[in-house]
Amino acid sequence: MVRDVYSPPKLAFLVKLIEPELNPEELAAEAQYLLEDLQDLSGLGQTRFQPVENPQGEGPFQTRVQSGVQFEAPPDRLRAILKRLCNRLDDKPLETLVLIQQGQMRLQVQTHEAAVLAGIVEAAEAMLDPQSIYLAKAETYCRTHGEISPAEDANLELLRQRLGLSPQEAEVLKSEALGPYKTLAEKRQRFREVLMEELARENPLSDETWELLEELADNLNLPQDEATALYQERLHQIQVEAEAIRRQQEAEAEVARQAAEREQIQEQHRQQQLGRQQQLDDYREMVRQVLQNALYAPAFDQGRLEQARRLWNIPPNEAQQIEEAVRSELHGSIRSALGVDYSRLRQLLWSQVWQEADQETENVLLKALRQNMEPVDRNALLQLPCVDLLTIDELWSRYSSGRFGFKAQQQVYQQVDKRPADFLRMVEWRGSRVSLTGGIKPYKNLQFNANAPLGHLPTWRWCCPSLESGYDVSESIVDGLFLHLGKCLSMEAPPLPPTIAALAGE
Amino acid sequence: MVVTTDWTLSDLADLLKGEEWQAADKVTQALLLAAVNREDAGSLTALDLAQLPCELLHDVDRLWVNASFGHFGFSVQQRIYTELDGTFDPASLSPSHPHPFVQTVGWLMITVPRPLAFFKFYDFLNFSLDAPEGHLPALWYWQLSWLESLRTGGLGTGRGGGYADLARLDALMLRLTRCGQI
Numbered sequence: 001m002v003r004d005v006y007s008p009p010k011l012a013f014l015v016k017l018i019e020p021e022l023n024p025e026e027l028a029a030e031a032q033y034l035l036e037d038l039q040d041l042s043g044l045g046q047t048r049f050q051p052v053e054n055p056q057g058e059g060p061f062q063t064r065v066q067s068g069v070q071f072e073a074p075p076d077r078l079r080a081i082l083k084r085l086c087n088r089l090d091d092k093p094l095e096t097l098v099l100i101q102q103g104q105m106r107l108q109v110q111t112h113e114a115a116v117l118a119g120i121v122e123a124a125e126a127m128l129d130p131q132s133i134y135l136a137k138a139e140t141y142c143r144t145h146g147e148i149s150p151a152e153d154a155n156l157e158l159l160r161q162r163l164g165l166s167p168q169e170a171e172v173l174k175s176e177a178l179g180p181y182k183t184l185a186e187k188r189q190r191f192r193e194v195l196m197e198e199l200a201r202e203n204p205l206s207d208e209t210w211e212l213l214e215e216l217a218d219n220l221n222l223p224q225d226e227a228t229a230l231y232q233e234r235l236h237q238i239q240v241e242a243e244a245i246r247r248q249q250e251a252e253a254e255v256a257r258q259a260a261e262r263e264q265i266q267e268q269h270r271q272q273q274l275g276r277q278q279q280l281d282d283y284r285e286m287v288r289q290v291l292q293n294a295l296y297a298p299a300f301d302q303g304r305l306e307q308a309r310r311l312w313n314i315p316p317n318e319a320q321q322i323e324e325a326v327r328s329e330l331h332g333s334i335r336s337a338l339g340v341d342y343s344r345l346r347q348l349l350w351s352q353v354w355q356e357a358d359q360e361t362e363n364v365l366l367k368a369l370r371q372n373m374e375p376v377d378r379n380a381l382l383q384l385p386c387v388d389l390l391t392i393d394e395l396w397s398r399y400s401s402g403r404f405g406f407k408a409q410q411q412v413y414q415q416v417d418k419r420p421a422d423f424l425r426m427v428e429w430r431g432s433r434v435s436l437t438g439g440i441k442p443y444k445n446l447q448f449n450a451n452a453p454l455g456h457l458p459t460w461r462w463c464c465p466s467l468e469s470g471y472d473v474s475e476s477i478v479d480g481l482f483l484h485l486g487k488c489l490s491m492e493a494p495p496l497p498p499t500i501a502a503l504a505g506e
Numbered sequence: 507m508v509v510t511t512d513w514t515l516s517d518l519a520d521l522l523k524g525e526e527w528q529a530a531d532k533v534t535q536a537l538l539l540a541a542v543n544r545e546d547a548g549s550l551t552a553l554d555l556a557q558l559p560c561e562l563l564h565d566v567d568r569l570w571v572n573a574s575f576g577h578f579g580f581s582v583q584q585r586i587y588t589e590l591d592g593t594f595d596p597a598s599l600s601p602s603h604p605h606p607f608v609q610t611v612g613w614l615m616i617t618v619p620r621p622l623a624f625f626k627f628y629d630f631l632n633f634s635l636d637a638p639e640g641h642l643p644a645l646w647y648w649q650l651s652w653l654e655s656l657r658t659g660g661l662g663t664g665r666g667g668g669y670a671d672l673a674r675l676d677a678l679m680l681r682l683t684r685c686g687q688i
Contacts, residue, residue: 362684363687366684366687367687367688372557372559372560372688373560373684373685373687373688374556374557374684375553375556375557441597442596442597442599444596445596445597464556464680465552465553465555465556465557465673465677465680465681466552466555466556466672466673466674466675466676466677466680467676467680468596468599468605468672468676469552469599469671469672469673469675469676469677470673
């Protein structure tokens with residue numbers, strides 16, 4: 001569809017300074033300012049300005065001095081041009097001649113007062129054909145707000161009627177004024193699009209680019225401040241985004257820095273722990289050497305250990321734990337589920353003082369099982385925790401090379417097919433049946449030495465009410481103890497042979 | 507003798523302060539019997555003695571030792587018993603050849619020469635501070651059931667006239683040792 005675009009005739013302008021007070025140089029300068037002022041107006045990019053020159057002086061000395069400017073402009077720029085000239089007069093009231101020509105019509109005014117110049121606007125517009133006036137009005141509206149508001153539209157409608165234009169003609173002119181982007185939103189959108197493209201190319205925009213964009217805004221009839229606002233908004237948004245990205249990068253850097261710091265601290269800690277562990281291991285090894293042939297450190301070695309403790313800063317309780325662990329490892333564990341202290345028993349057995357060890361065995365058992373130290377009966381015996389039963393057994397066994405202890409006694413018991421009476425005779429706790437006392441011996445007549453029969457020790461004096469009249473162990477106790485021991489041994493996982501244990505450890 | 511369970515440690519303390527040694531011995535026996543619920547049996551077996559509460563033994567002993575200036579009391583008897591350890595062959599002991607302790611504390615009818623070692627009748631014990639050290643308390647050892655009395659050679663009159671009984675003696679001494687280990 002071919003649009004019926006109305007292109008109005010151009011207006012010719014002549015502006016000339018005729019202020020008599022000015023000397024030629026001043027006149028030339030003012031004329032130059034005038035030219036620049038007008039060139040500065042938007043919508044006059046295509047306009048060719050021609051200087052107007054006045055002859056100055058007489059005869060051969062005559063020179064030509066610039067005193068004004070001459071140009072053609074579209075009719076819609078009429079008001080803008082006149083307004084700019086008015087502003088100049090407001091600023092500096094120089095006597096000025098303004099001549100406007102449209103076809104055969106010509107309007108001329110000479111004044112130094114802005115008000116007078118402003119007064120010719122209506123007259124000048126009257127020179128124009130109705131279309132030009134309508135278009136100029138519509139363009140003015142567009143320029144101020146970027147679109148035609150309803151009030152402005154109503155004004156234009158009145159103008160159309162006054163000028164006697166047909167509604168169709170008016171519509172075409174309005175479209176012309178509005179340009180391809182009808183509404184402010186569309187114009188903004190278009191401007192924003194171009195702005196974004198430009199920003200994608202360079203950021204921030206160079207002055208040249210911005211001038212081009214200003215021209216675009218002008219061509220779009222997008223008001224200048226709108227364009228600036230869009231640019232500022234966009235610029236702000238970009239700054240916000242850039243700020244956000246910068247912050248995020250900073251945060252990430254901070255996180256990374258903290259992680260590195262933590263890692264470093266952990267590494268230091270690991271190193272310290274490794275160092276600490278090494279010290280503790282060294283101390284443990286020292287204790288091991290000291291305790292190799294002694295249950296407790298001799299005075300001389302105690303001094304050495306004390307020095308090491310001070311050197312490596314090992315607190316007494318930790319040192320004690322290490323020492324006890326090493327002692328248990330080297331000389332037998334004294335674990336107890338009841339908090340009974342078996343260290344004296346271990347010491348006595350280590351020293352091979354069998355009778356005292358036997359007495360201590362009674363002591364620990366009564367303490368473990370009886371609040372009031374009364375003799376242990378079968379029921380009480382069955383309450384003895386396996387840990388304690390096995391601890392006592394292992395201590396006796398360890399220091400007698402397996403000759404003494406509950407397991408040695410169990411071995412005897414099994415040899416006699418679990419007959420309690422035969423067991424008592426086998427371990428020589430009872431003598432010959434035919435003796436006067438029925439074979440019962442006084443406790444003192446038992447054998448407290450390493451050559452005693454297998455399973456002879458420890459005695460079970462802890463179940464006896466008296467000892468000297470006769471060490472008499474009842475058959476129900478014999479049965480009870482081996483029942484309990486069997487249960488404890490079956491519950492305890494059989495230890496793996498060393499080779500298999502080593503393989504499992506790998 | 508009537509045994510009641512109404513006796514208390516303070517009764518015993520009063521009697522001992524008044525140097526009523528024989529009455530104190532009877533109250534002591536009553537307290538021991540009550541502690542192991544043997545009031546009916548009227549005598550303490552070795553097993554009973556082995557189960558006497560340590561605290562009671564300790565309290566009774568303290569009262570006896572204090573009132574007699576260290577002359578009487580279980581701990582005095584225990585000391586004497588322990589001191590005699592190793593002075594004789596334990597295998598040689600028999601009812602007729604008693605533990606030297608009983609002679610030391612003056613419990614035997616010394617007029618009768620060994621090997622027929624008979625015990626004094628209870629009423630003929632020496633209830634005064636002139637008695638040998640460890641002479642009292644004695645009823646814990648003297649009081650036997652009629653049958654036991656006969657079995658130990660007595661006349662149904664407790665320990666009196668009968669033989670020694672190492673089991674009872676050793677049971678109390680062992681008990682005292684065990685109580686001392688708490």
